[in-house]
Amino acid sequence: MSDLLQQVKARQWFYNYELPDGSSTETYHGDQLSAIHETRWQLLQRTLEQAFPQGLAALDAIDLAAHQGWFSMQLAAAGLSRVTGVDQRASHVEDSRLMAELLGHKQLRFLHSDIFDLDTDALGQFDLVLMLGLLYHLENPVGALRLARALCKQLCVLETQIVPGMSGMVDFGSYRFVRPLKGSFGIIDEIDETHAPEAGATGICLVPSLEALTWLLHKVGFQRVEVLPPPVDAYEQLLYGKRVMVAAWV
Numbered sequence: 001m002s003d004l005l006q007q008v009k010a011r012q013w014f015y016n017y018e019l020p021d022g023s024s025t026e027t028y029h030g031d032q033l034s035a036i037h038e039t040r041w042q043l044l045q046r047t048l049e050q051a052f053p054q055g056l057a058a059l060d061a062i063d064l065a066a067h068q069g070w071f072s073m074q075l076a077a078a079g080l081s082r083v084t085g086v087d088q089r090a091s092h093v094e095d096s097r098l099m100a101e102l103l104g105h106k107q108l109r110f111l112h113s114d115i116f117d118l119d120t121d122a123l124g125q126f127d128l129v130l131m132l133g134l135l136y137h138l139e140n141p142v143g144a145l146r147l148a149r150a151l152c153k154q155l156c157v158l159e160t161q162i163v164p165g166m167s168g169m170v171d172f173g174s175y176r177f178v179r180p181l182k183g184s185f186g187i188i189d190e191i192d193e194t195h196a197p198e199a200g201a202t203g204i205c206l207v208p209s210l211e212a213l214t215w216l217l218h219k220v221g222f223q224r225v226e227v228l229p230p231p232v233d234a235y236e237q238l239l240y241g242k243r244v245m246v247a248a249w250v
């Protein structure tokens, strides 16, 4: 067994990676979550095929909150010319680099950074921005959406947990100044779980309603926002609308 393969097998994985020797990585969740990754990849793949019928070879992408890089690697395997993965956890970035080396994906790079510390001027813009499984871990989701827009040249695919929305009119300071709610946020307490490999940095999580998410995506500068219909065999959260995957176009 090669040294790289040995190192990969010695680590714990969030994703079910297929390895060159025909085996696959053991996940630390006993494969409970592999269905969510598969559903999201299926949706992403379908969206890319429809959006770029001429093929993916000319495209580059940034994967914000890449974790151990599975979606970045799927994109590289699908033929994108260059993919940049970013994650705040050094161990995830090390795992991603190790896996990319083992799988021979030379068009990948992984940056260790909080997404809010990225230098957008230096990075430039990407044809595809991925923001999967991140928004609902953040205390500044609007800032994250602005960042996604700033980095995006064509298409942003975003996936998030959502909360039930409120609607109605609000007396905004006076009965003479009445405004409609454009959506709402739910607060989730993840403060005692920030050590978890999937968590955000502060544990204060603002989770948008679907109305809030689509309204905000338009307001930060996306022209068209489409909620992607889940396949019939989708992971339950996507199937029942507890999470959504959306395509937002510049």
Ligand SMILES: C[S@@+](CC[C@H](N)C(=O)[O-])C[C@H]1O[C@@H](n2cnc3c(N)ncnc32)[C@H](O)[C@@H]1O
Pocket (backbone or CB within 6 Å): 064, 065, 066, 067, 068, 086, 087, 088, 089, 092, 113, 114, 115, 116, 131, 132, 133, 134, 137, 197, 198, 199, 200, 201
């Ligand atoms: C639920 S996981 C999602 C991973 C992957 N995008 C996916 O959907 O499978 C959340 C990831 O976001 C990362 N993360 C959380 N807050 C971040 C931030 N402010 N900047 C960069 N990464 C962050 C975590 O380290 C973790 O890898």
